[in-house]
Structure formats: C-alpha cells, structure tokens
C-alpha cells in the first residue's frame with residue numbers, strides 16, 4: 514500500500530500502515546445491539562491503509578480497488594460525499610474524532626485489500642478501524658481499544674447512517690490469532706476463547722446475494738427489540754435490554770406483544786444463551802455441541818428473526834446434508850451475504866463440489882468459499 518500511496522500522491526516520508534481484518538461471527542447474531550454476547554473471529558481478509566501526514570489541513574484519499582480519489586479540507590465541516598460512498602467511512606472516522614474533541618491531522622492515504630465489500634464480512638468496519646489507527650499513529654490521541662471501537666461505531670451510526678452494533682469494529686480491533694472473541698456488548702469486557710478446530714475448518718460461503726444493511730430491515734429489527742423491552746420492563750423493571758430477559762419472562766408477557774415482536778425477542782434471548790453456551794463448548798473443545806448450536810441459531814434467525822432469504826436457506830440446507838459438516842448458519846446482518854460452516858478438513862473438497870456446485874445450479878448464482886483460520890486483530894506498522 515505504501516507504493517500505491519507514492520504512486521497516487523508522489524514520494525514522501527513518515528508513512529504509517531494499518532491492517533484491519535474483517536470478521537465472521539461464529540454465533541451471537543443480532544445480540545450486540547441488545548447488549549448481549551457475540552462470538553466472532555477475525556479472518557485473514559483485510560483492509561490495508563498507508564498514510565502520511567501533511568503540513569496543511571488537506572486530506573487526500575485513494576481507493577486502490579475503486580480506482581478513485583477524493584480530496585477535502587479539514588478547515589471545512591465534514592459531510593458525507595454521495596458521489597464516493599466508500600470515502601464516507603474514512604470521513605466518518607475523522608468526523609467522529611473531531612466530535613470527540615480531537616482534531617485530526619491532514620494526510621494523504623491509500624487503501625485497498627482483500628476483503629470483499631457488501632459480503633457481510635465487515636469491510637466497512639475494517640476500513641473505519643484502519644482509518645482510526647493511521648489517524649492515531651499520525652497524531653496520537655487518548656483512546657483505548659473499546660474507545661476506538663466506539664469511535665468507529667459512532668462514525669458508522671451517525672455519519673454513514675447505518676445503525677450497526679459494536680461487534681464489527683470491536684472484533685477487528687481485539688481479535689487474537691487462534692481464538693474466537695467472546696464480547697459482552699454491554700460492559701465491553703472480552704475474552705479470547707481458544708478455537709481449537711483440530712480436523713475441522715471454518716468455511717465461509719458467500720451466497721452471491723448482495724447484502725445491503727443500508728436501508729434494509731435492520732433498523733426495523735432494532736425497533737422491534739426496543740418495543741419488546743418496553744413491554745417486558747413494565748413487569749420486570751430490571752430488564753434494561755433483551756440481554757437481561759429470560760424466555761420465561763418473555764412468555765409471561767406474550768399476550769401484550771404482537772406475534773412478530775414476540776418472535777423477534779425470542780430469537781435474541783435464545784441466541785444470547787447460545788453464544789454463551791458456544792463459548793463454553795469451545796473451551797471444552799466440544800465442536801459437535803458447538804455445531805448443534807450453530808444449526809439452532811440458523812433456524813432461529815430464519816423463523817423467528819426473519820433475516821435469512823431463500824438462497825441462504827438453501828445454502829445452509831445443502832451444507833447440512835453434506836458429509837463432515839458439524840454446523841451451518843447465516844452470519845452477519847442477514848438478507849443475503851455469507852454462511853459460516855464448521856467442516857471436516859478432509860471434506861472441504863466434497864463440500865465445494867456438493868454444496869457450492871448444487872447451489873450454483875439451483876440458483877444461477879456464483880457462490881464463493883473462503884477458508885480462514887482465526888486471525889489476529891488490527892495492527893499498525
């Protein structure tokens with residue numbers, strides 16, 4: 514990326530580079546904004562950004578993958594640029610820094626990487642994290658890891674306008690190689706849970722259905738969860754978020770909830786318990802139990818939370834029927850994107866043929882398979 518920087522903006526010193534990985538969520542879906550638990554791991558696809566400071570207040574950004582450049586001045590208010598949506602993740606982080614009382618420095622930057630966009634592997638959070646890290650390296654500011662994750666979330670929520678949770682930037686920042694990350698999205702306490710896969714691999718399958726969070730049903734789900742909390746809380750004042758509720762409590766309020774809101778809440782409460790149980794299964798090295806929890810998660814996301822789609826359901830079903838698969842589920846925000854599968858290493862080629870081949874024939878879509886070991890979190894060089 515340093516070469517791309519020089520090519521775009523000429524030679525210069527003081528170059529810093531940040532690499533921020535994407536993530537796949539193993540389990541704990543749609544729990545982060547309900548203050549619950551998630552269990553993602555970083556993947557070995559990432560966004561890399563090289564940057565160097567400028568003496569004036571200009572910012573120039575080159576997107577290697579889009580083959581585009583933007584330039585703006587920090588003397589002006591930072592506003593989204595509808596003509597270059599990719600640049601809004603970078604602008605958003607600089608905006609959020611300014612909101613936090615830290616004036617970012619002018620810089621030239623170039624970025625690109627291996628992480629596909631719109632696949633649900635968190636390319637936007639990775640770009641935000643890379644931006645935050647180069648900005649911090651160029652002009653240091655006081656923010657610890659949770660603070661940086663919040664900064665990126667703030668950029669995405671309030672500048673880009675996507676009301677996502679804390680999981681994606683947190684996973685990109687805090688992941689550890691060989692481990693899954695158990696994150697408590699209320700306290701932001703986290704634990705690196707060893708992911709000893711032995712003869713198995715984490716296989717991520719892109720359905721070829723483009724997932725788009727912006728303008729999707731995501732915000733509707735958030736509202737439905739809030740609606741559920743409001744009802745639960747009247748009877749159980751200790752319930753501040755769905756993470757505090759039990760299924761028994763939910764059932765006792767069923768008559769006051771619409772059938773839809775009831776199902777949404779049921780997913781979140783059960784999924785939160787599954788995330789915790791999965792961490793336990795992984796600590797015990799029990800992949801079979803973990804696989805069953807993944808399966809149950811998919812059913813719940815499909816039927817109760819209604820964030821799957823027919824193509825992804827087919828992909829999961831084919832996977833479940835394939836040899837050597839311990840568990841399969843939709844991962845990420847939903848409505849397309851990827852599945853995550855736990856597959857025996859010696860069955861991966863069969864998986865490719867049976868699952869991807871059959872899926873392609875039946876849908877006319879082109880699925881893609883990524884195998885990734887649990888990777889390290891973001892770093893600056």
Ligand code: GLA
Pocket residue numbers: 538541542543544545546677678679680681845846847
């Ligand atoms: C998207 C959001 C995350 C999380 C997931 C669902 O990926 O960015 O914050 O809410 O959906 O688990």
